[in-house]
Amino acid sequence: MKTKIILLFVLILLIPETALAYSEWPFSAMLSGAIHETGKGVRIALVDTGISAENLDSDLIEPGKNYVFPGKTTQDLIGHGTAVAGIILGSEVLGLEGLAENAALIPLVCYTLDDKGEPVIAEADVIVQAIRDAIDDFDADIITVSTGLTKNNCGFKDAVAYAEANGVVIVSGVGNDGRTNPKTLWYPAAYETVIGAAAIGKTGRISDFSQKNFTAALSAPGEKIKVVPVERKGYITNEDGTSFSAAFISAGVALLIEKYPQSNPETIREMLYESALDIEEVGFDDASGWGVMQIDKALATELEKIEDDSTQEKKSEPPTDEAEQINMTKENEKTRIPIGGMIAIAVACLAAVVGLGWALIKAVDSQMKKRINKR
Secondary structure, eight states: OHHHHHHHHHHHHTSOHHHHHTTSTTGGGTOSSOOOOOOTTOEEEEEESOOOOTTSOGGGBOOOEESSSTTSOOOOSSSHHHHHHHHHHEETTTTEEOSSTTOEEEEEESEEEOTTSOEEEOOHHHHHHHHHHHHHTSOOSEEEEOOOBSSOOHHHHHHHHHHHHTTOEEEEEOOSOTTTOTTOOOBTTTSTTSEEEEEEOTTSSBOTTSOOSSOOOEEEEOSSEEEOOSSTTOOOEEEOOHHHHHHHHHHHHHHHHHHOTTOOHHHHHHHHHHHOBOOSSSSOBTTTBTOBOOHHHHHTSOHHHHHHOOOSOOOOOOOOOTTOOOOOOOOOOOOOOOHHHHHHHHHHHHHHHHHHHHHHHHHHHHHHHHHHHHO
């Protein structure tokens, strides 16, 4: 009996730790099956506050550039960029899983602190230059923008179009003013080819702070997200924000690019939108976009089918009026995340492990009996 218990315990230990982690929030909202991609070979530029590599794999953090103070490093003095990086890569030091743990990250600092500790944010034209440099100088496949403007800007718009023409996917949060100014538009999320990221909570519903103004294209977890601190082995905190939703979506895009390196930004978007989980109106709605990202389903999409099917509706390009205020329309979809499916899969996996365990136990018993009989 003791031998049986030991064998069964060993078999349970063989279940991958990542598989167990992916069954919990926030991964449970985006995954219902196994994935094998890790983002290897994919480059993500983070237009943010920099990155502290204290709790991250420094081999995956490239030099980047400080656009606020060009003579200084890309060390994160605020923590936001490091939090985004940790969502993508995870942290072995802190025991946090990442969704694209082998992607390469490029910190492009557009928001930091000066020598007096005062926050300084780059001007619009500097952020535009950072986006263009991510394409031309840093060879990025994905650009995650954690800052933006509330007005349409020709430079921003042109930089976004330049990224699309060069096969680079841009992801950006839709904004966190949903409680007070839900209709405020944030750019670049409002542009047609940008994947505007909305936030959901553990209930599977859109977060109340997430903007609800037609700019969302896709939703992802953005509440109670465990984030990596700047300090070595510092305290893990739970944070909210659509920037963190954008980080998950960027990681998902990295997995798709790894699997389908020949795909273009439009194809990537279609794979994500078609496989998303509806959580409100069928199709597109103004709060969740096409729904919650389901990365395992997107990875299972047949690329040829997506490339042949260009009938899906897309966001309309926002017009520019004299006040540069925008009125946009988009189409969207939403639905509660079905945890029943996850439970069923977990039960099936456990049953398979137990079945395998008993099979091995019987085999061992048989061999032991043979040996005893021989004696």
